[in-house]
Amino acid sequence: MQAIELKDIIFSYGKELVLDKLCASFYKGEMGVVLGRNGSGKSTLFHILTGIQRDYGGTLRVNGHDRRRIQKGSKDSLRIGFMNQFHQTTFPFSVFDVVLTGRASFSRFGPSKADRDQVRAVLESFGLLPYKDKPYTELSGGERQLVLLCRVLVQDPDIILLDEPTNHLDLHYQIAVLDNLKKLVDNGKTVICIMHDPNLAFQYGDRFFVMGDGKLRSLDSTTNDHKREVLEQAYQVDLQSVVVQDKLVLIPKSKLSM
Amino acid sequence: MHWKVFALCIVPICIVFISLCLGSTGFLSLSDLFRYTYAALAHCLGQDVTMQDTNMETILWQVRLPRVLLTFMVGAALAVAGGVLQAVFRNPIVDPFSLGISSGAAFGAALSMLISLIPLNLSAFMFGIIAVLITYLVSRGGTRGSLVTMVLAGMIISGVFTAFLTVLQYLSDPYKLQAIVQWTMGNLHTASWHKVQQAIFPITLGLTIIIAFRWKLNLLSLGEQEALAVGVNPKIIKLIMVGAATMITASSVAAVGMISLFGLIVPHISRMVFGPSNSIGVLANVSIGGSFLLVIDNFSRTLLPFEIPIGVFTMMLGTPLFIYLMRKNAINWNG
Numbered sequence: 001m002q003a004i005e006l007k008d009i010i011f012s013y014g015k016e017l018v019l020d021k022l023c024a025s026f027y028k029g030e031m032g033v034v035l036g037r038n039g040s041g042k043s044t045l046f047h048i049l050t051g052i053q054r055d056y057g058g059t060l061r062v063n064g065h066d067r068r069r070i071q072k073g074s075k076d077s078l079r080i081g082f083m084n085q086f087h088q089t090t091f092p093f094s095v096f097d098v099v100l101t102g103r104a105s106f107s108r109f110g111p112s113k114a115d116r117d118q119v120r121a122v123l124e125s126f127g128l129l130p131y132k133d134k135p136y137t138e139l140s141g142g143e144r145q146l147v148l149l150c151r152v153l154v155q156d157p158d159i160i161l162l163d164e165p166t167n168h169l170d171l172h173y174q175i176a177v178l179d180n181l182k183k184l185v186d187n188g189k190t191v192i193c194i195m196h197d198p199n200l201a202f203q204y205g206d207r208f209f210v211m212g213d214g215k216l217r218s219l220d221s222t223t224n225d226h227k228r229e230v231l232e233q234a235y236q237v238d239l240q241s242v243v244v245q246d247k248l249v250l251i252p253k254s255k256l257s258m
Numbered sequence: 259m260h261w262k263v264f265a266l267c268i269v270p271i272c273i274v275f276i277s278l279c280l281g282s283t284g285f286l287s288l289s290d291l292f293r294y295t296y297a298a299l300a301h302c303l304g305q306d307v308t309m310q311d312t313n314m315e316t317i318l319w320q321v322r323l324p325r326v327l328l329t330f331m332v333g334a335a336l337a338v339a340g341g342v343l344q345a346v347f348r349n350p351i352v353d354p355f356s357l358g359i360s361s362g363a364a365f366g367a368a369l370s371m372l373i374s375l376i377p378l379n380l381s382a383f384m385f386g387i388i389a390v391l392i393t394y395l396v397s398r399g400g401t402r403g404s405l406v407t408m409v410l411a412g413m414i415i416s417g418v419f420t421a422f423l424t425v426l427q428y429l430s431d432p433y434k435l436q437a438i439v440q441w442t443m444g445n446l447h448t449a450s451w452h453k454v455q456q457a458i459f460p461i462t463l464g465l466t467i468i469i470a471f472r473w474k475l476n477l478l479s480l481g482e483q484e485a486l487a488v489g490v491n492p493k494i495i496k497l498i499m500v501g502a503a504t505m506i507t508a509s510s511v512a513a514v515g516m517i518s519l520f521g522l523i524v525p526h527i528s529r530m531v532f533g534p535s536n537s538i539g540v541l542a543n544v545s546i547g548g549s550f551l552l553v554i555d556n557f558s559r560t561l562l563p564f565e566i567p568i569g570v571f572t573m574m575l576g577t578p579l580f581i582y583l584m585r586k587n588a589i590n591w592n593g
Contacts, residue, residue, distance in 0.1 A: 082487045089480055090348045091534040099476040105489040110473040110537065123558060135534075155488045234293075 003028040003063060003159055003190040004049065006216075010057035011044055018044045019056070026207065029154030031191045033201040036064060036211030042194045046163045049192065050082040054199070062159065077104070081157030083148050083165060092135035095147050099123060120149045126176060141168040149177060159190045164202060166200065178204045196197035198231055202248045210234045224248050262532060263425035266545040270330070273549045277326045280556050282565075283317050294318055325449035328457060330548035332514050333524075334448075335461045335506035337547025338468055338540060340521025340526065342503040345475040345536055346496055347408060351583055353521035354507040357408075357416035357496075360518070362389025363511035365419040368426045368438045379456060379512045389415050390451050390500065439514035444569030446555055448516070457513040464506035468540060471495060475536035517551070517569050519576025524550060526579065 004026040011019040018041040026032040036042050036170035047053035048060060051067060064078065069221050070080075081102075089098075096119060102170060103115040123129045123188055126146055131139070136147060145168050152160060158163040164180040165181070181191050195201045201208060212220075212234050228241045238253040279286040280346070286294075294315060340353040347357075354360050364384030370378040391417045397408040427438050440448075474495050477485050487490035527550070528542035552570075554575075558566040 050486065052486060079489050079490065081289075083482055086486065087481070090350060091345075091479055091529075093534050095475060097476055097535050098480065101480060101484075102488045104474060104477045104485070109470055151484075152487060157489070245306060 001028045001120070002026070002061075003006060004192070005031075005061040006058070007060075008058035009045075009048065009060060011041075011048065011055070013044075015073060017214055019048075021058070022215050024209060024216040024218070026190065026192055028187045028190050029208040031185045031193065031204060032207045032209070033205035034192070034194045034209045034211055034216065035196075035198055035201060035231070037236075040211040041214060042211050043163060045216075046082075046161060046194055049161050051078070079155060079157040080159045080161065081152040081155050082161035082163075083145075083152050084163055087144070087148060089136060092137040093141070094133050095123070095128065096132040096138055098136045098147055099151045099154055102151040118156075119150075119154055122154045125180060126150060142173060143168060145169060146173060146177070153180075153184070157189070160184065160192070162191065162193045164194050164196060167196065174200065199249050202250075205227075263538075268500040268541060270545050270549045273552050274330065277329075277552045277556055278318065278322050280560055281317065281322055282559065284314070284425040286314070286318075291318075297538065303417065309313055320451070324400075324553065325446060325455045325555075328449040328454050328513060329446055329552050331454075331457055331461050332517065333520065333551025334544040334548040335510045335529075336517060336521040336551075337524035337543040338465060339503040339507045340523075341525035341536070341539055342468055342475065343498050343521075344525055346499050346503075348479050348481065350526070351409060351522065351580065352412065353519065353525075355516070355518050356416070356519060357412040358389035358393045358419060359386045359504055359507045360511055360516050361416040361419035361423070362386045363508040364442060364516050365423045365426070366508070367512050367515075367550045368441065370422055371434060371437065372426055372430055378508060379460065382512035383460075383480045383505055383508035385419070386504045386511070387501075389419055389593040390504055440567070442569070443567035444515045444517040446514050446558075446568055446571070447565055447579040454515050457509050461506050464502040464509070465544065467498065467502040468506075469544075471498065472540035473537050475499065475540070479536070480548070511565075515569065518573045519548075519580070520551060523572070523576050523579055524581075 002025050006022055006024045006149070009019050009022040010017070022045070026119055026219075028051070028141055029246075034042055044053065048056050049067075051070070053066060062070060099119045099122065100115065103111055103118065106112075106115060120129065120132075123132055126149075128150065129148075130147060131143070139147065142146065145165070149165060152162075160181070162181075165177055169177060178200060184189050185206070185212065193201075193205070195205075209216040210219060210230055211217075217230060219230060224231070224243065227248060228239050231250060233241050237255075239250040240253060242249045268550070275288065275291060279288060280290055297315070298319065336354060339359075343352050343354065343357060344350050363382040363386035366381040366383070367378050369385070370376060370381035375381075376384075393408065393412045396415065397411040423442070427435055430438060442592070474490075477488075477490060478492055482492050507521070524543055524547045525535060525539070528539050528546055531546075532538045532542045554571050555568055558568050558571050
C-alpha cells in the first residue's frame with residue numbers, strides 16, 4: 001500500500017528549478033532511501049514531505065490525503081514525525097525534557113505519567129537513560145542527534161521522515177540508529193531516510209531512489225551493475241561493486257592514480 | 259527539589275506579612291499585625307473588637323494591604339510575561355520592556371488619561387499588542403528574523419512609542435503631566451483597592467492561561483520546526499501565550515506604570531534556582547517575581563525619607579544583569 005505518493009512535483013527557488021516533475025511512491029511498512037549529491041534537492045524534497053515547504057506544484061498524497069490538507073495536532077490525524085539536520089537551542093533543557101516535548105500532541109496541558117514512561121522506554125532502547133538529566137546543550141553533535149531521534153520516536157509516528165539520521169554519529173550509533181529504524185519498519189511503520197552512504201542504505205533499506213536533475217530515479221528492479229552505473233553517474237565517482245551476503249557493497253575509487 | 263517547591267509557597271507568604279509591617283507611618287511588630295488581622299476577621303464575622311489605634315488600622319487595610327497585593331500581582335505578572343516571551347522567542351534577553359510592550363502600553367494608558375475614549379486597561383492592552391505585533395513583523399520582514407533583529411526592532415518600536423508619549427506629555431496640562439511622568443517611573447504608591455480591582459481580573463486570567471499551558475513553552479522554545487516535527491502546530495499556542503503575556507503586562511503597566519527590566523531579571527533567577535524547564539519555571543516566576551518586587555518596594559519605601567520610584571530601582575538592578583548576559587555569550591544570536 002502506498003504511504004506517500006509524489007506526482008509531478010515542481011519546485012523552484014526563484015528561477016532555479018530544483019524539482020522538475022518529480023514522481024515517486026513510498027510504500028507502507030518499508031524503509032525508503034533517497035541518495036544523491038549535496039545540493040541535488042534532497043532537503044527541498046524533505047521539506048515538502050514534512051509540510052514545512054508548501055509552495056510546490058503537483059500533488060503529494062499521504063495515505064491518500066492531500067498533504068496540504070492534513071491538519072496538525074488533531075488527534076485522529078496521521079502522525080508524521082521528522083528530524084531535521086540542524087538544530088540548536090538556547091536553553092539548557094535536560095535530555096529528558098527535550099524528549100518529553102515529543103509527546104506534546106498527546107495532551108492539552110502537561111505530560112502524564114504514561115508520557116514519561118514512554119520517554120523512559122525510548123531513551124532506554126538507545127542506551128541513553130544515564131544521560132537523561134544532562135543538559136541538552138552540553139551534548140556532542142551526535143548525541144544531540146540521537147536525542148532528537150528519540151524525540152521523534154516518542155510520539156509513535158506512523159510515518160518517520162529523516163534527513164541524514166546517521167551523520168555526526170560514530171559507527172556504533174549509526175548501527176544502533178539503523179537497527180532501531182529497521183525494527184520500527186518490521187513493526188509496520190514507514191520510514192523515509194535521506195542518506196549519504198549507499199552501503200548502509202543497501203544494508204537496511206527496502207527501496208532506493210537517486211536524486212538528480214530534479215527527479216527521483218528508482219533503483220528497484222535493476223541489476224547490481226545497473227545500480228552501480230546509476231550511482232557512478234549521480235556521484236561522478238568510479239565505483240567497484242562487491243556482493244557480501246547478498247547485499248551490494250560499492251567501493252569508491254580514488255581519482256588520483258595510486 | 260521538594261524543599262525548593264516548599265520554599266516557593268512559604269517565602270511569598272512571609273514576605274507579604276513583613277511588607278505589611280513596613281511603611282512610612284511606622285513599623286508594626288508581627289504580633290501587632292496578627293492582632294489587627296484578628297480584629298478585622300472578627301469584624302467581618304460581626305463581632306466588635308476595638309483597637310486602640312484606628313489610624314494604624316486604616317493605614318493597614320486601606321494603604322498597605324492594597325499596595326502589597328498590587329505589588330505582588332504586578333511582580334508576578336511581569337516576571338511570568340518575561341519568562342513566556344523568552345521561551346516563545348527563544349531569546350533570554352527579551353522581556354516586555356525590550357519588545358516594546360511596556361512602552362506601547364504606557365502610551366495607550368497615557369492616551370486614555372488624556373482623552374478618555376476607551377478605558378485605561380483596554381487602551382494599554384491594545385497599544386501593547388500593537389507594539390509587540392509591529393516588533394514581530396519588523397523583525398521578520400525581509401530575511402528570516404534573527405534574535406538580534408528582534409531586539410533591535412523592539413528597541414526602535416519602544417523608542418517610537420516613548421516619543422509619542424513625550425508628545426502627549428508636551429500637550430497635557432501640569433496635573434496630568436505629573437501623573438504621566440510618575441507613571442513612566444513606576445508608581446506603586448498610588449495603589450488602592452480600586453486599582454487592585456481593575457488589575458486582578460486580567461492578571462489572574464492571563465496567569466491562569468499561562469500556568470495551564472506552561473509545559474508547552476518547552477516545546478516552543480525548541481523552535482517552530484521542532485514543534486512541527488512532533489505533530490504540533492506551534493502558531494496557535496504561540497498566539498495564546500504572547501496574547502496572555504501582553505495582557506498581563508498591559509494590565510500591570512495600566513495599574514502601576516513602567517517597571518523596567520523586572521521581567522528580564524526574574525526568569526533568570528528562576529532558571530538559576532529551578533533549572534530551565536518551564537513546568538516549574540512559570541510557577542517559580544509567580545512566586546519569585548511577586549516576592550522580589552515586594553522586597554524592592556520595601557527598600558524603595560524605607561531606605562530614604564522620600565520614596566524612590568521603583569522603576570529606577572529595577573533599571574539599576576537589570577542593567578548589570580543584561581551586560582553580564584551579553585558578556586557571558588549566553589545569548590544564542592543566530593537561532
